[in-house]
Amino acid sequence: MNAETSIKSGADWRDQIFDVLQAHDIKQVYHVPDAGHSRLIEQCQRSNSIRTVPLTTEEEGLALAAGAWLGGQRSVLLMQSSGVGNTINLMGLTKTLRFPFLTLITMRGDYGEFNSWQYPMGQGTPKVLEAMGVLLYSVDKADEVKATVDAAARAAFNGGQAVAVLLRQKLIGIKDFGKK
Amino acid sequence: MSKATLQPTLQRRPLVKKILEGADDNLLVIAGLGSSNWDVTEAGDRALNMPLWGAMGAPVGMGLGLALAQPGKRVLVITGDGDMLMSLGSLATVATQRPENLAIVVLDNEKFGETGNQATHTSPRNNGPTESGAGADLSLIAKGCGIADVGIVREAGEVAQLVKDARTRKGPVFRVVKVMVEKLEFVMPPQDGAHLKDRFRQALLGHP
Numbered sequence: 001m002n003a004e005t006s007i008k009s010g011a012d013w014r015d016q017i018f019d020v021l022q023a024h025d026i027k028q029v030y031h032v033p034d035a036g037h038s039r040l041i042e043q044c045q046r047s048n049s050i051r052t053v054p055l056t057t058e059e060e061g062l063a064l065a066a067g068a069w070l071g072g073q074r075s076v077l078l079m080q081s082s083g084v085g086n087t088i089n090l091m092g093l094t095k096t097l098r099f100p101f102l103t104l105i106t107m108r109g110d111y112g113e114f115n116s117w118q119y120p121m122g123q124g125t126p127k128v129l130e131a132m133g134v135l136l137y138s139v140d141k142a143d144e145v146k147a148t149v150d151a152a153a154r155a156a157f158n159g160g161q162a163v164a165v166l167l168r169q170k171l172i173g174i175k176d177f178g179k180k
Numbered sequence: 181m182s183k184a185t186l187q188p189t190l191q192r193r194p195l196v197k198k199i200l201e202g203a204d205d206n207l208l209v210i211a212g213l214g215s216s217n218w219d220v221t222e223a224g225d226r227a228l229n230m231p232l233w234g235a236m237g238a239p240v241g242m243g244l245g246l247a248l249a250q251p252g253k254r255v256l257v258i259t260g261d262g263d264m265l266m267s268l269g270s271l272a273t274v275a276t277q278r279p280e281n282l283a284i285v286v287l288d289n290e291k292f293g294e295t296g297n298q299a300t301h302t303s304p305r306n307n308g309p310t311e312s313g314a315g316a317d318l319s320l321i322a323k324g325c326g327i328a329d330v331g332i333v334r335e336a337g338e339v340a341q342l343v344k345d346a347r348t349r350k351g352p353v354f355r356v357v358k359v360m361v362e363k364l365e366f367v368m369p370p371q372d373g374a375h376l377k378d379r380f381r382q383a384l385l386g387h388p
Contacts, residue, residue: 027249028245028248028249051248051277053244053248053273053276053277054273054276055269055273056269056270056272056273057269059237059267060241060267060269060270060273061241062238062241063235063237063238063239063240063241063242063244063245063267063270064241064242064244064245064273065245066235066238066242066245066377067210067241067242067243067244067245067246067247067248067249068245068246068248068249069245069377069381070208070230070242070245070246070249070377070380070381070384071208071245071246071247071248071249071250071384072249072250072381072384072385073245073248073249075245090235090237090238092234092235093235093238093373096234096235096373096374097373097374097376097377098373098374098377099377
């Protein structure tokens with residue numbers, strides 16, 4: 001919380017992600033509740049130009065993204081690394097249909113994680129995404145978030161690729177349950 | 181009710197043909213993998229069909245993303261009970277968005293047709309060692325997920341209303357149709373997913 005309050009709201013990297021999504025004409029945003037993405041999700045929910053869809057499991061996001069693209073709209077899937085495993089089979093849709101796909105992933109089990117249950121999927125996330133042919137962009141500095149998400153969106157929607165941005169735990173902050 | 185009265189009598193192919201009769205540019209169809217794909221294709225391969233050869237569990241989500249992107253068009257998802265069982269949560273996701281232009285028709289033969297007709301969870305309980313399911317009622321599940329307009333179709337006399345509901349009724353509409361187990365010819369659309377996607381977008385948007 002200290003880092004967040006010390007940065008002016010307009011300069012916050014989460015606000016910058018929202019600006020980038022708007023600049024790339026993203027119309028549908030899919031998410032499973034996630035602390036790391038919560039501020040961005042709330043901004044999307046308040047937006048008039050973006051439809052925000054809560055999912056019951058992350059794999060639904062791939063199906064929705066394919067449907068949105070069939071209908072001419074761009075989308076983004078917001079998830080945590082622990083949800084990446086749920087998407088892997090349907091991640092193949094991005095190859096079989098060859099449609100642009102963008103996902104922003106907040107990492108757990110990555111840097112100073114306290115919860116041992118987060119490590120297997122957190123450590124496996126880059127490998128399984130690579131195995132499915134997803135391009136990986138990784139960012140761990142706040143001042144590089146905007147440019148990285150922008151580049152990822154260009155690779156996806158101009159370059160026709162499936163792209164994942166890994167928002168590293170070093171960037172998001174180590175979760176400290178119960179401490180203020 | 182005796183078990184005999186519950187034996188399905190509806191045949192999926194003529195049924196799907198009726199549902200899709202007179203399909204125009206206003207109707208966008210997602211067909212689930214396997215039998216539903218072949219049924220929709222037999223009714224007529226068209227650019228505004230997206231017939232799936234894989235992606236089990238995806239049709240409802242795909243239909244939702246499409247319905248939200250194209251609120252002026254009718255989106256119809258036609259799939260099977262096995263496929264629907266794989267993504268029950270997506271019905272709750274549909275209910276959060278309440279797309280008025282989305283209808284979902286599940287052709288329920290209580291079998292996993294493509295893998296040798298093993299019983300699905302919609303098969304009755306106590307149906308013998310290899311044919312028993314859970315008696316799962318997909319229409320109740322959809323209702324429980326928050327989709328208000330649900331129903332089960334069993335009789336030929338109900339088909340005309342089913343067609344109207346699938347094509348024009350304010351959505352989201354969810355219908356289960358109990359259909360016979362049949363061995364039918366495979367009627368296959370093009371398989372290349374990128375081609376299917378490009379022709380769909382070309383027909384809908386005027387560019388791939």
